[in-house]
Amino acid sequence: MSAVVWVDGTLHSANAPVLQAGNHGVTVGDGVFETLAVRDGDPFALTRHLVRLQYSLDRMGMQAVDIPFVRSGIREVLEAEPADVARLRITVVSGPGPMGSVRGTGKPNVIIWGGPGSAPGACRAVRAPWKRNERSAIAGVKSTSYAENVVMAQFAAKQGADEALMSNTFGYLCEGTGSNVFIERRGEVVTPPLSSGCLAGITRGLVLEWGAKAGMPVRVAAPGELEMAVLDEVRHGDAFAAVSSSTRGLAPVVWLDGADLREGPLLRRVGELYESHADVEHDPPPPRTRATV
Numbered sequence: 001m002s003a004v005v006w007v008d009g010t011l012h013s014a015n016a017p018v019l020q021a022g023n024h025g026v027t028v029g030d031g032v033f034e035t036l037a038v039r040d041g042d043p044f045a046l047t048r049h050l051v052r053l054q055y056s057l058d059r060m061g062m063q064a065v066d067i068p069f070v071r072s073g074i075r076e077v078l079e080a081e082p083a084d085v086a087r088l089r090i091t092v093v094s095g096p097g098p099m100g101s102v103r104g105t106g107k108p109n110v111i112i113w114g115g116p117g118s119a120p121g122a123c124r125a126v127r128a129p130w131k132r133n134e135r136s137a138i139a140g141v142k143s144t145s146y147a148e149n150v151v152m153a154q155f156a157a158k159q160g161a162d163e164a165l166m167s168n169t170f171g172y173l174c175e176g177t178g179s180n181v182f183i184e185r186r187g188e189v190v191t192p193p194l195s196s197g198c199l200a201g202i203t204r205g206l207v208l209e210w211g212a213k214a215g216m217p218v219r220v221a222a223p224g225e226l227e228m229a230v231l232d233e234v235r236h237g238d239a240f241a242a243v244s245s246s247t248r249g250l251a252p253v254v255w256l257d258g259a260d261l262r263e264g265p266l267l268r269r270v271g272e273l274y275e276s277h278a279d280v281e282h283d284p285p286p287p288r289t290r291a292t293v
Helices: 046-060 067-080 147-158 202-213 230-235 265-280
Strands: 004-007 009-014 031-039 086-092 107-117 122-131 163-168 173-177 180-183 190-191 218-220 238-246 251-256
Touching: 004 067, 009 067, 031 046, 046 067, 046 086, 046 202, 067 107, 107 163, 122 147, 122 173, 122 238, 147 163, 173 180, 180 202, 180 230, 180 265, 190 202, 190 265, 202 218, 202 238, 202 251, 202 265, 230 238, 230 251, 238 265, 251 265
Parallel strands: 122 163, 122 251, 190 218
Antiparallel strands: 004 009, 004 107, 031 086, 086 107, 163 173, 180 190, 180 238, 238 251
């Protein structure tokens, strides 16, 4: 199938010219986005993604968008190719602007892409030689300024991996280029705190919530608890790792820096729990307040 694109209320073919060359989203990456999996024709965790989209807009200082308008665009995209859309991407760019960092005053453009999509069932990872700046102005924002992640993803691909795992500037485990990280050791599963600079992943949040409700030993690590050296434990088989994202779910890391790894038994159970919930709860309600851990 060819992808379906909806821009500011109108459906377009995937190759249609829909943005001006001077759009600030093109010239300086001034925008935010969300990527969603589609399960049985439903955009998974849509409300949570829209809450995070608005959070990113607020953090970027961009104009708010009409959320019901975005929802209507998603419906139109899904109805155009009801059987074939497996992935959705919502992108909001700030619109035409000057050839510099200062933003223009025009109305943002809302772009919704729907098309095929798949993610590996397991993760092959390398450690990135670069660090995530947890003190960045856009730390934790789902920004279209993704060049840093592109460089790290290319670094991983050249080594036969599909993800690069990085530390923050203090040397603590942070995240992957497009995923959160979970570590199984000492009978529990832990994930880096948001203070590490990682994204507040939708799947990360659901794994924590659903795991806790089921009484499983899944928690957020204390600040400074997970040093990057924990990946040495993973590589030597003394601990296990998995990555999470909206398209991957919770996927085991089965290869790290050239070494084959086993899947963690507790991580497997947590992943099965996540899938069983996701199969029936297509739009789990967001927490009352945004998580800060």
